[in-house]
Amino acid sequence: MNASSIGRRVRQALRGRRAGIGTFSPRSSVGVDFGSHTLKAAEVVRSNGGFTVTRIGIIQTPRGAVSKGVATNPEALGPVIRTLLDDSGIRSKRVVTALGGQSAIIRLLTMPEMPEGELERAIAFEVDRYLPAGVRDVKHNYRVLGRKPQDGGAQLEILLVVAAKELVDRHMAPLAAAGLTSAVMEVTPFSMVRAVAPRDGNGDTATVYVDIGAESSDILIAVEERLRLARNIPIGGNALTKAIAEALGLDIDAARALKEQRAQAVVEREPAGDLRQLHEAILPVLSTITTELRRSLDFYQARLGDEPISKIVLTGGTAKLRHLAPFLSGELGVPVELGNPFGACEAADVPSEYAADVAPMMAVAVGLALRRLTARAAVIAIAIVALAVWGAVLIAHVNHLRRDLAKATQEAAQLRPIAQQVQELKRTAERVRTRRGLLQQLLATQMPASQFLETVRSVVPPDVWLTSVTAGTSDVTLEGYTFSYPSVARFMIALGESRSVRNIDLATSQRETVADSDVLKFRITGDLVVLPPVTSHQGAPSRTEASP
Numbered sequence: 153m154n155a156s157s158i159g160r161r162v163r164q165a166l167r168g169r170r171a172g173i174g175t176f177s178p179r180s181s182v183g184v185d186f187g188s189h190t191l192k193a194a195e196v197v198r199s200n201g202g203f204t205v206t207r208i209g210i211i212q213t214p215r216g217a218v219s220k221g222v223a224t225n226p227e228a229l230g231p232v233i234r235t236l237l238d239d240s241g242i243r244s245k246r247v248v249t250a251l252g253g254q255s256a257i258i259r260l261l262t263m264p265e266m267p268e269g270e271l272e273r274a275i276a277f278e279v280d281r282y283l284p285a286g287v288r289d290v291k292h293n294y295r296v297l298g299r300k301p302q303d304g305g306a307q308l309e310i311l312l313v314v315a316a317k318e319l320v321d322r323h324m325a326p327l328a329a330a331g332l333t334s335a336v337m338e339v340t341p342f343s344m345v346r347a348v349a350p351r352d353g354n355g356d357t358a359t360v361y362v363d364i365g366a367e368s369s370d371i372l373i374a375v376e377e378r379l380r381l382a383r384n385i386p387i388g389g390n391a392l393t394k395a396i397a398e399a400l401g402l403d404i405d406a407a408r409a410l411k412e413q414r415a416q417a418v419v420e421r422e423p424a425g426d427l428r429q430l431h432e433a434i435l436p437v438l439s440t441i442t443t444e445l446r447r448s449l450d451f452y453q454a455r456l457g458d459e460p461i462s463k464i465v466l467t468g469g470t471a472k473l474r475h476l477a478p479f480l481s482g483e484l485g486v487p488v489e490l491g492n493p494f495g496a497c498e499a500a501d502v503p504s505e506y507a508a509d510v511a512p513m514m515a516v517a518v519g520l521a522l523r524r525l526t527a528r529a530a531v532i533a534i535a536i537v538a539l540a541v542w543g544a545v546l547i548a549h550v551n552h553l554r555r556d557l558a559k560a561t562q563e564a565a566q567l568r569p570i571a572q573q574v575q576e577l578k579r580t581a582e583r584v585r586t587r588r589g590l591l592q593q594l595l596a597t598q599m600p601a602s603q604f605l606e607t608v609r610s611v612v613p614p615d616v617w618l619t620s621v622t623a624g625t626s627d628v629t630l631e632g633y634t635f636s637y638p639s640v641a642r643f644m645i646a647l648g649e650s651r652s653v654r655n656i657d658l659a660t661s662q663r664e665t666v667a668d669s670d671v672l673k674f675r676i677t678g679d680l681v682v683l684p685p686v687t688s689h690q691g692a693p694s695r696t697e698a699s700p
């Protein structure tokens with residue numbers, strides 16, 4: 153394989169990785185930095201070939217809601233993020249976030265050059281090596297940073313980022329709770345560097361970037377955009393606060409306030425009075441930070457880079473500790489300056505005094521916003537996962553659905569008693585309908601018979617004596633005595649005229665002698681006629697339907 157084809161493959165690999173994390177470049181973008189102490193948001197807009205920070209906001213993180221660089225309490229964070237964006241006037245629904253602390257693993261690998269498919273497989277094996285015990289479900293992403301010629305071949309420099317899927321999902325949850333989706337997720341040191349890296353850097357020197365937050369600090373060394381080292385140490389402003397609280401017998405809030413207002417790192421003469429006490433309290437913590445920094449610098453110089461370290465750029469809230477920069481510079485023998493994310497982007501729309509005060513804390517948020525606007529710092533633009541874009545959208549979508557479902561379930565619970573009442577009413581109505589049907593049936597069978605009996609009573613002639621009247625559902629039988637056939641005939645005519653019976657027939661008749669008198673015993677049969685029901689407003693019963 154010749155040098156040009158290797159170069160082409162490296163370029164392809166770079167392009168492929170970039171394509172994976174999205175080439176869409178919007179006009180404005182919002183970054184949200186989940187700090188354990190403060191949540192920070194920044195909106196950056198593309199303007200005149202550069203960038204302008206248009207809106208920024210900072211809000212206290214609910215206690216314990218972000219820990220070790222990961223959101224742990226989405227319910228508490230969601231509304232606070234919403235307030236942060238509303239108060240800052242940020243309306244975008246899409247934001248860029250990052251995992252912080254040690255929640256993501258950042259590794260620089262050197263691997264022999266190989267075809268891209270095999271490289272992916274080799275990296276997947278490599279990922280397994282870095283996983284903490286018990287963690288199997290991870291997201292990873294990598295970027296080929298460059299290649300170094302080696303005897304007979306070349307070696308690829310690869311930047312690998314790995315994060316447990318569970319942590320990525322957990323970090324996304326508060327965004328969904330705030331009605332947001334994440335455009336992309338990366339790791340905080342990359343964002344911080346993007347915001348404060350010098351635009352005019354040259355490839356001859358290395359820069360050390362140090363973000364000292366509350367819980368932990370990121371240390372990153374890069375030559376221009378080529379990452380050389382990335383570490384996170386679990387020490388930051390909280391350790392200073394705790395040291396003051398213990399030394400002066402104060403509660404944490406009072407100690408923090410004192411630290412922010414009065415504490416300082418001492419450069420030359422030791423201070424007097426209460427400042428001296430404060431100084432003595434924080435010195436061990438400052439020494440630990442210094443030692444960790446020195447170890448990173450030494451490691452880089454001994455093992456990683458030929459390029460000398462030109463300076464240290466400090467960011468994070470703790471970088472605001474008075475005289476910290478000159479203190480570290482004196483201890484480490486390297487120039488130290490405060491990083492200013494508003495140097496890279498104009499902050500025309502933000503009051504300058506406020507911007508200057510919060511600048512070090514805003515580096516990660518501004519860098520996150522820049523993540524979608526610029527291809528600059530491509531090397532450190534690696535997202536944790538290419539599919540974080542879609543993962544985030546899906547998670548947010550699922551969460552929206554969950555919220556909708558929860559809302560619907562709640563509404564259904566509220567409606568349940570009413571629905572039960574409606575069901576009960578339906579059942580009652582059904583019962584009433586059934587009963588009415590039965591009654592109608594009953595009436596249909598009983599009414600003709602009872603009507604018939606009424607009729608018989610009114611039409612039976614005085615010379616006719618009935619001994620039995622049997623009414624079925626549709627027929628009737630009358631038995632009795634009279635003196636003559638004309639009497640029976642008159643009775644039968646009267647029955648017919650009553651229209652309550654038809655098909656009247658003299659079924660049997662016979663002469664008998666009762667008490668020395670001649671009588672005629674008869675049996676008359678007929679069919680009952682169903683008359684229409686009588687309703688109160690109809691007045692007299694209509695007989696039309698009863699007509700044969």
Ligand SMILES: Nc1ncnc2c1ncn2[C@@H]1O[C@H](COP(=O)(O)OP(=O)(O)OP(=O)(O)O)[C@@H](O)[C@H]1O
Nearest residue numbers: 187188189190365366367368389412468469470473
């Ligand atoms: N003027 C100041 N002097 C000293 N420390 C300060 C000052 N202002 C803020 N801090 C400290 O900075 C820390 C907050 O910084 P920052 O917002 O960068 O942390 P974070 O991002 O919330 O934390 P982490 O990244 O560790 O989760 C707190 O410990 C706070 O007390």
Ligand SMILES: [Mg+2]
Nearest residue numbers: 187188365366
């Ligand atoms: Mg932070």
